[in-house]
Amino acid sequence: MSEPILALDGVVTDIGQYHILKGVSFEVPRGQVTMLLGRNGVGKTTTLRTIMGLWPARAGRILLDGEDIARAPVSNRAGQGVGFVPEDMGIFSDLTVEENMILAARSGPLDGARRDWLFAAFPPLRTFWRSEAGNLSGGQKQMLSIARAMAEERRLYLIDEPTKGLAPAIVSTMVGALRELKAQGASILMVEQNFSVARALGDRVVVMDDGVVVWTGTMAELAADTARQERLMGLSVEAH
Amino acid sequence: MLVNLISGDRPRSAILTVLLLGVLVCLAFAPFLFPGVRALDTAATICVFILLVASYDLLLGYTGIVSFAHTMFFGFGAYGVALASIHMERGWDALFVGTLAGALAAAVVAFVIGLFSLRVRAIFFAMITLAVASAVAVLVSQLFQLTGGEDGLTYQIPRELTPAFRLGEVFGVRINGRILNYYLVFFTCLALFLVLLRIVNSPFGSVLEAIRENDFRAEAIGYRVVAYRTAASCLSAAMAALAGSLYAIWLRYVGPDTTLSFEIMLDVLLMVVIGGMGTMYGAVLGAVIFVLAQNYLQNLMGAGAGLTADLPLIPQLLDPNRWLMWLGILFILSVYFFPTGIVGRLRSRK
Amino acid sequence: MSAAPDHTPTFARLSLADRLSLSAPYLLVPALVAIGFLVIGAPSSWLTLTVSGLAMGMMIFIMASGLTLVFGLMDIINFGHGAFISLGAFMGVSVLFWLSSWTGAPSLVLNVAAVLLAILAAMVFTGAIGWAFERVIVRPVYGSHLKQILITVGGLIVLEQAIHVVWGAEEIYLNRPEALRGSITFGNSALERYRILAVVIGLAIFVAMRLVLRRTKIGLIVRAGVQNGEMVEALGYRLKLVFIGVFIAGSALAGLGGVMWALYEQVITAGMGESMMILIFIVVIIGGLGSIEGAFIGAILVGLLQNYVAFLEPKVALISNIGLMTAILLWRPQGMMPVVKAK
Numbered sequence: 046m047s048e049p050i051l052a053l054d055g056v057v058t059d060i061g062q063y064h065i066l067k068g069v070s071f072e073v074p075r076g077q078v079t080m081l082l083g084r085n086g087v088g089k090t091t092t093l094r095t096i097m098g099l100w101p102a103r104a105g106r107i108l109l110d111g112e113d114i115a116r117a118p119v120s121n122r123a124g125q126g127v128g129f130v131p132e133d134m135g136i137f138s139d140l141t142v143e144e145n146m147i148l149a150a151r152s153g154p155l156d157g158a159r160r161d162w163l164f165a166a167f168p169p170l171r172t173f174w175r176s177e178a179g180n181l182s183g184g185q186k187q188m189l190s191i192a193r194a195m196a197e198e199r200r201l202y203l204i205d206e207p208t209k210g211l212a213p214a215i216v217s218t219m220v221g222a223l224r225e226l227k228a229q230g231a232s233i234l235m236v237e238q239n240f241s242v243a244r245a246l247g248d249r250v251v252v253m254d255d256g257v258v259v260w261t262g263t264m265a266e267l268a269a270d271t272a273r274q275e276r277l278m279g280l281s282v283e284a285h
Numbered sequence: 286m287l288v289n290l291i292s293g294d295r296p297r298s299a300i301l302t303v304l305l306l307g308v309l310v311c312l313a314f315a316p317f318l319f320p321g322v323r324a325l326d327t328a329a330t331i332c333v334f335i336l337l338v339a340s341y342d343l344l345l346g347y348t349g350i351v352s353f354a355h356t357m358f359f360g361f362g363a364y365g366v367a368l369a370s371i372h373m374e375r376g377w378d379a380l381f382v383g384t385l386a387g388a389l390a391a392a393v394v395a396f397v398i399g400l401f402s403l404r405v406r407a408i409f410f411a412m413i414t415l416a417v418a419s420a421v422a423v424l425v426s427q428l429f430q431l432t433g434g435e436d437g438l439t440y441q442i443p444r445e446l447t448p449a450f451r452l453g454e455v456f457g458v459r460i461n462g463r464i465l466n467y468y469l470v471f472f473t474c475l476a477l478f479l480v481l482l483r484i485v486n487s488p489f490g491s492v493l494e495a496i497r498e499n500d501f502r503a504e505a506i507g508y509r510v511v512a513y514r515t516a517a518s519c520l521s522a523a524m525a526a527l528a529g530s531l532y533a534i535w536l537r538y539v540g541p542d543t544t545l546s547f548e549i550m551l552d553v554l555l556m557v558v559i560g561g562m563g564t565m566y567g568a569v570l571g572a573v574i575f576v577l578a579q580n581y582l583q584n585l586m587g588a589g590a591g592l593t594a595d596l597p598l599i600p601q602l603l604d605p606n607r608w609l610m611w612l613g614i615l616f617i618l619s620v621y622f623f624p625t626g627i628v629g630r631l632r633s634r635k
Numbered sequence: 636m637s638a639a640p641d642h643t644p645t646f647a648r649l650s651l652a653d654r655l656s657l658s659a660p661y662l663l664v665p666a667l668v669a670i671g672f673l674v675i676g677a678p679s680s681w682l683t684l685t686v687s688g689l690a691m692g693m694m695i696f697i698m699a700s701g702l703t704l705v706f707g708l709m710d711i712i713n714f715g716h717g718a719f720i721s722l723g724a725f726m727g728v729s730v731l732f733w734l735s736s737w738t739g740a741p742s743l744v745l746n747v748a749a750v751l752l753a754i755l756a757a758m759v760f761t762g763a764i765g766w767a768f769e770r771v772i773v774r775p776v777y778g779s780h781l782k783q784i785l786i787t788v789g790g791l792i793v794l795e796q797a798i799h800v801v802w803g804a805e806e807i808y809l810n811r812p813e814a815l816r817g818s819i820t821f822g823n824s825a826l827e828r829y830r831i832l833a834v835v836i837g838l839a840i841f842v843a844m845r846l847v848l849r850r851t852k853i854g855l856i857v858r859a860g861v862q863n864g865e866m867v868e869a870l871g872y873r874l875k876l877v878f879i880g881v882f883i884a885g886s887a888l889a890g891l892g893g894v895m896w897a898l899y900e901q902v903i904t905a906g907m908g909e910s911m912m913i914l915i916f917i918v919v920i921i922g923g924l925g926s927i928e929g930a931f932i933g934a935i936l937v938g939l940l941q942n943y944v945a946f947l948e949p950k951v952a953l954i955s956n957i958g959l960m961t962a963i964l965l966w967r968p969q970g971m972m973p974v975v976k977a978k
Binding site for chain 2: 712714772775776780781782784785786788789790791792793796797799800804909910912913916917919920924950953954956957960961964965968969
């Protein structure tokens with residue numbers, strides 16, 4: 046297997062006086078979807094934010110293609126090829142959908158082919174292209190947030206709970222788009238609470254608990270072993 | 286007993302204890318230790334400003350909100366006494382009514398301002414108080430028939446508090462009404478200072494500090510942040526008004542320059558910061574140092590400007606009128622380098 | 636890929652009430668003008684007052700715009716902003732004195748050239764001071780409102796006193812350039828030339844600012860940054876740099892406002908900026924912190940009200956603005972057009 050696109054090595058993050066990440070180490074293989082799972086409040090979102098540099102890592106290394114980016118400022122991440130979909134979607138609500146996309150395409154205007162591809166994946170974006178993003182529904186905002194991350198070719202996508210609070214129909218749109226992204230060979234690290242979505246998309250799994258990684262393996266292994274799911278994530282049967 | 290009097294808030298530093306006791310003794314025996322009109326005037330000013338600064342610290346240091354209306358409330362108290370003394374018979378009841386009306390007006394206005402600004406964002410408070418305070422200052426100078434405008438008002442206070450009232454001699458010092466007046470100021474300030482000390486060391490004070498540290502969490506725990514902030518603001522305003530009333534009784538004059546001006550507001554800010562935000566004892570040291578410096582250091586600057594008269598720029602910089610510039614620089618440096626002020630410094634060296 | 640089934644995206648249709656509530660702030664201006672007309676009675680005085688109210692509002696807007704953007708972008712409140720107004724005025728007036736042969740000449744071209752040069756000098760000067768102010772005074776206290784207020788008040792005092800040291804402690808009187816003196820008559824009302832010019836300049840700046848904010852990428856970054864700075868950074872933009880740019884631009888605009896105000900009042904003092912800050916704060920608060928459009932409408936309202944009330948009952952002019960602020964905060968506690976912050 047080739048060198049991983051992203052590797053965390055003993056990452057420690059404090060927020061205020063709280064120790065949230067207590068030495069997180071895992072790898073994200075190139076061209077695969079890695080699911081970051083675990084119960085609420087175990088540090089999944091903090092892990093993504095630390096990779097982005099939004100929370101400073103107090104210790105440890107974050108290697109993107111072998112280069113330690115742990116101390117680099119947030120604004121370098123996009124240039125390094127990291128696309129980010131935050132938990133709160135981070136939509137600029139006073140800006141139009143188009144303007145949101147313009148900002149996401151840093152290297153220049155969005156090229157036509159890519160735009161059409163995004164429109165096909167997320168039809169509402171075409172409909173509301175010139176409307177204020179603040180007026181979009183929750184699902185549409187989520188689509189915009191993911192489309193923004195996909196506005197340019199990225200080396201790595203960090204996606205935080207893309208299906209949170211969405212209606213089933215929209216979830217399937219989302220899964221379809223992400224599956225297409227995956228088919229293009231993208232490397233993705235994704236936090237997901239909905240296990241059926243995680244199972245549909247994930248190749249590999251990293252499970253966290255209380256600020257550390259407690260299990261890594263393949264999705265196939267985890268999906269086959271309900272007892273392990275119960276133990277690691279407190280998943281209930283209904284979640285399937 | 287003594288510890289109880291200061292509400293268990295010990296100075297927690299030997300040097301600080303000595304300094305505070307020194308200030309207390311000097312102020313308590315000022316008429317005997319420092320004879321002379323000017324020295325007594327300075328001592329009374331220090332007393333009033335200790336109370337004013339301490340009441341401001343309740344807001345700035347303990348609650349973490351900035352108000353620019355504190356001198357306005359100070360002015361309410363002062364003008365209350367002045368107007369009552371002019372429009373009522375000369376006597377104690379005029380002082381009493383004026384003081385009470387001033388404090389009440391201050392609390393009500395503080396409540397209304399708090400209602401508008403603290404409900405939304407604490408930062409509104411700073412801007413709105415600045416706007417209201419300057420509007421009031423303009424109003425006071427415009428309504429000169431009532432307020433005397435820029436000239437201010439002079440009035441009579443009970444004869445017992447004036448130099449004309451003589452009692453005899455103690456330790457070679459003539460005791461007159463002026464000295465009685467000083468002790469009225471001194472003891473009232475001392476008592477109100479102890480009240481403030483009690484307030485900040487009460488459960489109410491702890492909630493204020495919790496809000497200052499993290500208003501979001503305080504709200505989450507179930508404290509009504511707005512209510513606490515507004516209450517602190519009202520209390521602080523009423524205390525400032527009481528200080529203003531005492532100052533008016535002492536000076537027998539009120540005017541924009543002595544009570545309302547933005548410059549006094551800056552002085553108060555500086556005293557809090559120099560002494561140490563978030564500790565009542567900081568107010569004591571800040572006020573003492575500042576008032577002394579203001580009364581005696583400006584002369585020194587004038588002398589310096591005279592000596593360097595032949596050099597370029599330096600005399601302009603040392604001009605006593607540029608006193609405010611040095612204050613500003615001192616102020617910025619203190620906020621950067623000594624955010625805990627003198628008291629914080631003294632306490633941190635063990 | 637799986638098509639989105641039966642999921643026809645619908646836009647929440649805005650009801651009439653919603654639309655009205657969105658445009659209500661804009662409607663306040665004509666409403667106030669109409670009330671002014673009714674209360675003042677005489678159409679000629681009303682027109683004169685309206686023009687001077689608009690002129691004053693434009694100047695206040697120019698001064699306030701930088702402050703509100705800086706707040707929106709970085710959550711920084713700069714009480715020292717007023718010092719840039721004074722500094723701009725002194726610099727601009729110095730240039731006008733230096734070019735007295737131009738300002739005294741009865742030539743519109745030379746007069747306007749002198750004013751433009753004065754404005755340019757003032758803007759460069761206050762922009763540079765603003766840059767230094769941001770580095771030295773503001774930068775160390777990011778994130779703490781309390782310290783920001785204290786430190787920037789300190790900065791205000793020092794800069795004001797520095798004006799005394801450089802330009803002396805006395806106020807300076809000046810005359811407007813020849814061509815900008817006097818007034819033109821329109822119907823029965825006399826409209827001062829300079830006020831009309833001030834309205835024109837103010838409108839031009841508002842339009843230019845809107846174009847920059849709406850049509851350029853920098854403008855997009857600024858608007859996005861006001862709402863969610865973190866996400867702007869995550870998309871790869873260095874918000875700090877943008878912020879410094881906005882701070883410098885805001886300081887330069889304060890300087891421009893200072894020159895215009897100096898020509899309006901024809902007297903300058905070191906404390907002029909500080910006293911303007913009171914109106915500016917009122918404008919920024921009623922407009923909604925961080926909102927350019929809000930500041931624009933707020934400034935016009937304040938300017939108009941101040942002039943109408945000063946005509947009817949001079950003593951309550953300043954108080955009237957406090958009243959306006961109170962009324963608007965009762966109606967909308969966050970100001971008329973608050974910027975919706977993410978999170």
